[in-house]
Amino acid sequence: MAPVIVGVADIKNRSTKVEDAKEPAQLMLEAINLALQDASSSDARQLKSSIDSVDVVHTWTWPYADLPGLLSDKLGVQPRHKFYTEIGGNQPAKLLDEAAIRISSGECKAAVITGGEALASLNSCVKHKKLPPPGWTEPAQTVESVFSPTSRRLTRDDIGGIHSTGAPIHVYPMYENGYRAHKKQSIKENHEESAQLYGQFSQVAAQNQYAWNHGKPAGTAEAIGTVSEKNRMICFPYPLLMNAFNTVNLAAACIITSTEHAKKLGIPESKWIYPRSGAGEKDSDRFWERANYYSSPAISWSIDQCLRTSGLTKEDIDVYDFYSCFPIVPKLACEHLGLSITSPSKPITVLGGLTSFGGAGNNYSMHAITEITRKLRNGKGRNGLILANGGVLSYQHAVCLSTQPNSSGAYPDNRALKIPNKLIPQISAGAEGEAVIETYTVQFSRKGTPSIASVIGRLKANGHRFVANHGDPQTLTRLSSLTEEPIGKTGFVRPQKTEEGLTKNLFFFDSARL
Incomplete structure (x- = not known):
């Protein structure tokens, strides 16, 4: 059976007023209902009643105990398959692929995939000290602030976090x-x-x-x-x-079924996308x-x-x-x-x-x-x-x-395919000696001044890779240059013990400053 997308919809809540704050589940529900209407120009109830798969992309905005279950209850459906993803921007495409596989194999009849965020509304509620926002679903855990993927604390037990x-x-x-x-x-x-x-x-x-x-x-x-x-x-x-820029209120939904079921429901072929x-x-x-x-x-x-x-x-x-x-x-x-x-x-x-x-x-x-x-x-x-x-x-x-x-007929299942022979370089957690910069970045303060450089390099002696921070202000200045290309330049790296007893590498352009 060939899978087809028959209904799609997007929702945008542009208002950031506290009284207009809609939680992610509500935005997703609106998107699903609009996608059902999009699929059928007349009665969408038959398509809705045949939904037996609900996949939801992990939302950053709000911690739900069971978001797929909550949406299923609000839709009035009892799907055999319910799934809530891990965090990752790859997930919408992955969900579509996997839903198409289930449709093609006959495991399910009609699948919903959806996701959404209300970070703009949540941010407004935090500013107005309205947390939790009025009327939102009881959170599965304590919510103290707006989540941002770039403010997560780096763990101190790996090479990246140490630096x-x-x-x-x-x-x-x-x-x-x-x-x-x-x-x-x-x-x-x-x-x-x-x-x-x-x-x-x-x-x-x-x-x-x-x-x-x-x-x-x-x-x-x-x-x-x-x-x-x-x-x-x-x-x-x-x-x-x-x-x-993540401070938005946006949701979207997609409905997938088979060509056979779409025909049975009278969904026009002009709606079908394979x-x-x-x-x-x-x-x-x-x-x-x-x-x-x-x-x-x-x-x-x-x-x-x-x-x-x-x-x-x-x-x-x-x-x-x-x-x-x-x-x-x-x-x-x-x-x-x-x-x-x-x-x-x-x-x-x-x-x-x-x-x-x-x-x-x-x-x-x-x-x-x-x-x-x-x-x-x-x-x-x-x-x-x-x-x-x-x-x-x-x-x-x-x-x-x-x-x-x-053209091959069946929808392909590529989940078992993998990249062959992934090459992983040798890593030196504590590196010392002459080294070449492989890549780098410099983080800036809110005042616009360079604050910390991160360097990935290779030891000249054995080619091992290391991660380091800048070792002195002169190195930070050179790495912040708008004209000098640091990559490929030679410098020196040495390990240093932190207060926690962890090994942190420092990179210098001038060996005299080691």
Whole structure:
């Protein structure tokens, strides 16, 4: 049985007034009901009564005891399959892929996938000391503040945490810097490329009615690239407007069934969009164990396997949406597919990125699924591909959508496929000696001054990799340069014991300062 998407919907609660605060479950429920209406121009009750699968993307906003169960109860359905995901921006594409597999195998009849955030409303309630917000579901645990993925405490029991490095704001910039050096771009050229890319993304978001920034003037490349008091540097080379913006109230839902059941319910074929295939993989959870910092094997592999098992080539794809929490993710996808980053021959976003469309927590790519579905229905292409990214360039999942079913007949199950021979370099937790910088980033204070540098390097003596912080102010200054390329430069590293008895590495450009 061929799976088909028959209903999609997006919800945006633009108000941030406390009295208008809707919890994530309410936004998701509204999205599901709209998706049911979208699937059928008449009576949606039959489709609703056949729902036997409810998958929910993990929400950052609120700790629910059983969100899939809560939504099922509010819908008045009793699904055999209920699932709440782990955290990760890859999850919407993964859920769609897995739901399509269940539909194809006959395990379920009609599946709902949904997700949503209400961080803008929650933030407003916190400011007005209305926590928990009035009328919201009883939380499964104590809620004291607004959750932000970039403020999670780094653990002190791993190499990254010891060096205060490992959050998204640290790791994605490391890849951008590594990519720049690999491509032999100057710092200025690379920064202008990122600004131009996000300027174009902002224009897309300005035209998308569900975008958080819809109706506002699109950001220009100049404004996005210019560091200022309002656009301060976060971690080099990304100022604020190149970081994901998560304080939004957005939800989306998608309904998948089989062609047979859709026919039985009288859902018009003009509503049908076929998931043709999906594939996902991950790179090492430990960012210091990655093969390099200028490519993502998981991105390349996921796209390639998805295309191959869809029976499509990259030339067949008319529209893409590449996850874009930071500029490096769409850059790596474009690099792999041979697309121009700033003047691609095909759209590489239908939403406008997590800065301009809105981060939507883990659920950003659900909105890409709904938007590409609408575009394909409206004749704006025959095939689309969505790349969903999670973690710190860790987890990837790609899905292909089409106006036609997979030519092979059955929907492929790629879950057992894995990247062969993942290479992990030797790591020196305590490193000492002459060393070469592999990549780096510098975190800036709110006052705009560099505060801490994070360096990934290789020991010249044995090629082992290490993580370090800057060892002296002079090294921090050089790593913060807008003109000097630090990657590939030689310096010196030595271990130092912290007050907790842990080993922390320090990197110096000048051996005399060791």
